[in-house]
Amino acid sequence: MHLIKSNWKIALGVIPALLIYCIFSIIPIFISFYYSFMSWNGFSAMQYVGLANFKAILNDSVFWLSVRNNLIVVAASVFGQIPIALVLALLLNQKIKGAKFFRTIAFLPVVISTVVISLTWRLIFNVEQGLLNNLLDNLGLSALAQNWLGNPDYAMYAIAVVIIWQFVGLYFIIFLSALQTVPRDILEAADLDGATEWQKTRYVTLPSIWGVIIIAVILCISGSLKTFDLIYVMTGGGPANSTEVMATYMYTETFQGLRYGYGSAISVLIFVFSIVMIILANVLLKKRGNRKPV
Template sequence: MHLLKSPWKIGLGIIPALLIYCVFSIIPIFISFYYSFMSWDGFSPMQFVGLDNFRMLLNDQIFWLSVRNNLLVVAFSVFGQIPIALGLALLLNRKVKGAKFFRTIAFIPVVISTVVISLTWRMIFNAEQGMLNQLLSNMGLETLTQNWLGNPDYSMYAIGVVIIWQFVGLYFIIFLSALQTVSKDILEAAELDGATEWQKTRHVIIPSIWNIILIAIVLCISGSLKTFDLIYVMTGGGPAHATEVMATYMYSETFRGLKYGYGSAISVLIFIFSITLILLCQRLLRRRDS
C-alpha cells in the first residue's frame, strides 16, 4: 500500500532497467535507420545515398528469397509449434501417469543452447552417417534417404522440423499454465449439460485461453522473423541461399561484404515486416474472435 502511494519510487526502480533497454535495444534501432541512408564499409567516411540502399534491396533476388524463407519459418512456428503445444497441454492437463516427467522433457529443448541443438541436428541430418538416414536404411526405406541439409529442395523443411522441436516446449508450458486458470465450475456445468470432451475444449477451454493463444502467436511471429543462430550454425544460409533468412543475409552483407548501410537497410525492413505482420495477424484473429 505504501508503494502505491509513492509511484515515484516505482519509477525510480524501473529507471535502471529502462536505461539498459534503451541503450541496447531502442537506440540501435535509430542508429540502423540512420545507417540505412548511408554507404559505408566501416573504414572510409560515410556517404549519404538517400534511398539507394532500399532501391537495391527491392531488386535483390536473394533478399526476396530470404523473405520467402522467413515466411516459411513463421508458418512452421505458427502452424507447427502452437497446435502441437496446445494439444500436449490439453493432454497433460489431465491426471496422467508421469505428467511431471513429460512436462520436464518437453521443456528441455528450450533451455539447451541453440548452438548445441544446431550441431546435434546437423549430425542427425548428415547425409552419410546421420541417424535419420541410418534409420531409414534399417527400415528398408533407402529410397527416402536424402542429403537433407545439402539439397535445396529439402533443407528449409529440415530446419523447420528443428525449429518446431526446439520451441514447442515453451508454448506448451504457457498453455499448460493458462489451462490451470480455466474455471472448474464452468467445466462441471458443461459436463452436466452433456457436453463431450471435444465440445468442452472447443466452446469452453479454447475461448477461455484465447488471449493467451494470441500472445503466443505474436511471440511466434516476432521470434521467427529474428531467426538467425540456428540457421547460421546448421547451414550458414546455404546451399545456394536455399535457407537464407533476412537476419543471416543482413549479417552476411554487413560483416562479410562490409556493406553497413545495405545491412542496416535490411534490418530496417526486418523491423517493418515484423510490425506489419504482427499487427495484421492481431487484427485478423481479433476480427475472427468477434
C-alpha cells in the same frame, strides 16, 4: 501520500531495466534507420545515398529468397509449434500418470543452447552417418534418404522441423499455465449439462485462453522473423543461399561484405515486416475470437 511513495519505489525499480532495454534495443533501431540512408564500409567516411540501399534491396533476388525462407519459418512456427503445443497442453493438463515428467521433457529443448541443438541436428541430418538416413536404411526406406542439409530442395524444410521441435516446449508451458486458470466451476457446469470433452474444449477452454493464444502467435511471428543462430550454425545460409533468411543475409552483407548501410536497410525492412505481420495476425485472431461459436 503513501501511494505516491509506492509509485516512486516502483519507478526506481523499473528505470534500470528500462535504461538497459533502451540502450540495447530501442537506440540501435534508430541507429539502423540512420545507417540505412548511408553508404559505409565501416572504415571510410559515410556517404548519404538516400533510398539507394532500399532500391538495391528490392532488386536483390537473394533478399527475396530470404524473405520466402522467412515466411516458411513463420508458417512452420505458427502452424507447427502453436497447434502441437496446444494439443500437448490439453493432454498434460489432465490428471495422468507421469505428467510432470512429460512436462519437463517437453520444455527441455527450450533451455538447451541453440548451438548444441544445431550441431546435434547436423549430425542427425548427416548424409553418410546421420541418424535419420541410417534409420530409413534399417526400415528398408533407403530410397527416401537424402542429403537433407546439402540439397537446396530440402534444406529449408529440414531446418523448419528443427525450429518447430526447439520451441514447442515454450508455448506448451505458456498454454499449460493458461489452462490452469480456466474456471473449474464452468467446466463442472458443462459436465452437468452433458457436454463432451471436445465440446468443453471448443466452447469453454479455447475461448477462455484465446487472448493467450494471440500473444503466443505474436511471439511466434516476431521470433521467427529474427531467426539467425540456428540457421547460421547449421548451414550458414547455404547451400546456394537456399536457407538464407533476412537476419543471416543482413549479417553476411554487413559484417562479411562490409556494407553497413545496406545491412542496416535490411534490418529496417525486417522491423517493418515484423510490425506488419504482427498487426495482421492480431487483427485476424481478434476477429476470430469475437465470432460466436456455432
